[in-house]
Amino acid sequence: MTLSWRRLRPGRHSAKHSRHGEAGGDIELTIPSHFRCPISLDLMKDPVTLSTGITYDRQSIEKWIEAGNVTCPTTNQVLTTLEPIPNHTMRKMIQDWCVEKKSFGVERIPTPRIPVSSVEVAEILSRISSSAEKKDEAGCRELVQKVKALTKESERNKRCIVANGAASSLAAAFGAFSTAGSFHENVGVLEEILSALTLIFPLRSEANVYLGSTDSLHCMVRFLDGGDLSQRRNAVLVLKEALSADKQKTDALEEIEGALEALVKLIKEPICPTSTKASLVIIYHMLNSTSSSSRESVKGKFVQMGLVSMLSELVVDxxxxxxxxxxxxxxxxxxxxxxxxxxxxxxxxxxxxxxxxxxxxxxxxxxxxxxxxxxxxxxxxxxxxxxxxxxxxxxxxxxxxxxxxxxxxxxxxxxxxxxxxxxxxxxxxxxxxxxxxxxxxxxxxx
The missing domain is CATH 1.25.40 (Serine Threonine Protein Phosphatase 5, Tetratricopeptide repeat)
Known part of the structure; x- marks a missing residue:
C-alpha cells in the first residue's frame, strides 16, 4: 500500500519522467506506508523501535514520552523501557528509497547521530566523580569536555544529561578542585567545568550547595578578577545561579577580597549583555539580602567605587x-x-x-x-x-x-x-x- 506524500517538480536529470506528465506539470510521488511515522505520518528521518516492536520517528516518539505517556501510541501497551532502540535496517531502507527517487527531487536522509543514553551519561558522570576524588585534573578535564560536546550536539542529549544529575556531579568536581592553594594547578579543569555548567542552567539546589562553598566562591572570584573574557563571563553566570538559590551566601561573597570590585568592573567594562545582567543581579542580592549589620557597609563600598555614576550612564540606552x-x-x-x-x-x-x-x-x-x-x-x-x-x-x-x-x-x-x-x-x-x-x-x- 502506498500513500500520497507531496507533488514534486522533476529534477533536471529526469526527462524520461517529465515526458509522461503534463507539460511543465508536477509528478505525484508516494511514500510507502511503512516508511511513515505512525504519529506524524511523515517520512521517518531517525526510525527507532519501542519495546512493543512498533517503529516511530525519534522526534515524534520522544515528544510523546516526554509528555508523560508510558504506553505505545499504536498498541496502547505499557512500555517496559522508555529508551527507544535505533532501527538501522529501516533507516537503511529509507535512505535507499531516497536515493532511488533522487530524480524526483527527493534528498537522501543523512545518517543521524545516535543520541547519548542514560547509561552512558551515568558512566561519564561516575568517572568525573572518581577523577575529582583522585585529583586527576587531566582525566576529569577530558571527561567534562565530552559532556560539553554531547550537550551541544542536540537538545535531546542536553535533556538526558540534565536529567541524570550532571549539574550536581560537575559542581561537586568544581568544589573538589577549588580547594585552597590549588587554583593555578587546576585552572584548566575548573574553567572547563564552569563552561559546562553554563550549558545546563538552571542548576539544581544540590549543585548550588557545592558552588556556594567557601572554596568555590573564592575560586569564582579569582576568575572574575583575573580571568580572560570567557572565564569572567562563565564565572559570573554560575555565581548568579548559586546566589539566586541561596541568598545567604551573599555575606560570604562580600567578605572575599576583590569580589565587589570584580562585579563593578563587569558593569564598567561590559563583556556582553548577559554578563552585565548577571552582575547586576548579584549586586542586587548583595544590597538586599546581606545581614543588616553589613548591608550599609556594602552599599557604602559600592558608592565609593562609583557605581551610582555607572548606573546613571548604563540606564540611558x-x-x-x-x-x-x-x-x-x-x-x-x-x-x-x-x-x-x-x-x-x-x-x-x-x-x-x-x-x-x-x-x-x-x-x-x-x-x-x-x-x-x-x-x-x-x-x-x-x-x-x-x-x-x-x-x-x-x-x-x-x-x-x-x-x-x-x-x-x-x-x-x-x-x-x-x-x-x-x-x-x-x-x-x-x-x-x-x-x-x-x-x-x-x-x-x-
Whole structure:
C-alpha cells in the first residue's frame, strides 16, 4: 500500500519522467506506508523501535514520552523501557528509497547521530566523580569536555544529561578542585567545568550547595578578577545561579577580597549583555539580602567605587532587562544616606529616572517611583531646602506621576506616587512645570 506524500517538480536529470506528465506539470510521488511515522505520518528521518516492536520517528516518539505517556501510541501497551532502540535496517531502507527517487527531487536522509543514553551519561558522570576524588585534573578535564560536546550536539542529549544529575556531579568536581592553594594547578579543569555548567542552567539546589562553598566562591572570584573574557563571563553566570538559590551566601561573597570590585568592573567594562545582567543581579542580592549589620557597609563600598555614576550612564540606552536591573540596584543604593547623597549629586539621575517611567516596563516604573520617593521624602537629616524637589519638577515628574495614577499601578507604588505628588504640589508655585515631550509616543493601555 502506498500513500500520497507531496507533488514534486522533476529534477533536471529526469526527462524520461517529465515526458509522461503534463507539460511543465508536477509528478505525484508516494511514500510507502511503512516508511511513515505512525504519529506524524511523515517520512521517518531517525526510525527507532519501542519495546512493543512498533517503529516511530525519534522526534515524534520522544515528544510523546516526554509528555508523560508510558504506553505505545499504536498498541496502547505499557512500555517496559522508555529508551527507544535505533532501527538501522529501516533507516537503511529509507535512505535507499531516497536515493532511488533522487530524480524526483527527493534528498537522501543523512545518517543521524545516535543520541547519548542514560547509561552512558551515568558512566561519564561516575568517572568525573572518581577523577575529582583522585585529583586527576587531566582525566576529569577530558571527561567534562565530552559532556560539553554531547550537550551541544542536540537538545535531546542536553535533556538526558540534565536529567541524570550532571549539574550536581560537575559542581561537586568544581568544589573538589577549588580547594585552597590549588587554583593555578587546576585552572584548566575548573574553567572547563564552569563552561559546562553554563550549558545546563538552571542548576539544581544540590549543585548550588557545592558552588556556594567557601572554596568555590573564592575560586569564582579569582576568575572574575583575573580571568580572560570567557572565564569572567562563565564565572559570573554560575555565581548568579548559586546566589539566586541561596541568598545567604551573599555575606560570604562580600567578605572575599576583590569580589565587589570584580562585579563593578563587569558593569564598567561590559563583556556582553548577559554578563552585565548577571552582575547586576548579584549586586542586587548583595544590597538586599546581606545581614543588616553589613548591608550599609556594602552599599557604602559600592558608592565609593562609583557605581551610582555607572548606573546613571548604563540606564540611558540600555535594553529593557538591563534597565530594570540597573534601576533596581539604584533603588537599593538609595536606601542608605550615603547612597542618596551620591545620587542627588549626580546631575544625570533625575532626568533619566523620570524619563524611564511609563516607557520601559511596569517593574522599571516601580523602581523609578521608589527612587524618587526615597530621594524626595522629608528627612530631617537630609534637608536640601527644596532644591531637589524643584529639580524633579523641572524634568516633568509631576505630570508623569499623575498619568501613572490614571493608568494604574501596584498599591505600594500608588502610595509612593501619591506622597510624591503631595510633596511636589507644595513647590509648584515656585516653578512653572515644563511639559515633557515623553508623552508624545506614549502608548496607553486604555
Amino acid at each position: 540600555a535594553e529593557r532587562s538591563i534597565c530594570e536591573k540597573a534601576l533596581g540596584v539604584l533603588d537599593a543604593i538609595c536606601g542608605s544616606k550615603q547612597g542618596r547623597e551620591e545620587t542627588r549629586d549626580n546631575a544625570l539621575i533625575m532626568p533619566v529616572v523620570v524619563k524611564k517611567m511609563l516607557r520601559v516596563s511596569d517593574l522599571a516604573t516601580e523602581f523609578a517611583v521608589s527612587i524618587l520617593w526615597k530621594l524626595c521624602k522629608k528627612d530631617e537629616r537630609e534637608d536640601d531646602e527644596g532644591g531637589l524637589v524643584l529639580e524633579v519638577l523641572q524634568v516633568g515628574a509631576f505630570q508623569k506621576l499623575l498619568l501613572l495614577l490614571q493608568v494604574g499601578c501596584g498599591e505600594r507604588t500608588k502610595e509612593k506616587a501619591t506622597e510624591l505628588l503631595k510633596l511636589l504640589n507644595l513647590h509648584r508655585a515656585r516653578l512653572e512645570c515644563i511639559e515633557s515631550m515623553d508623552f508624545k509616543e506614549l502608548k496607553r493601555p486604555f
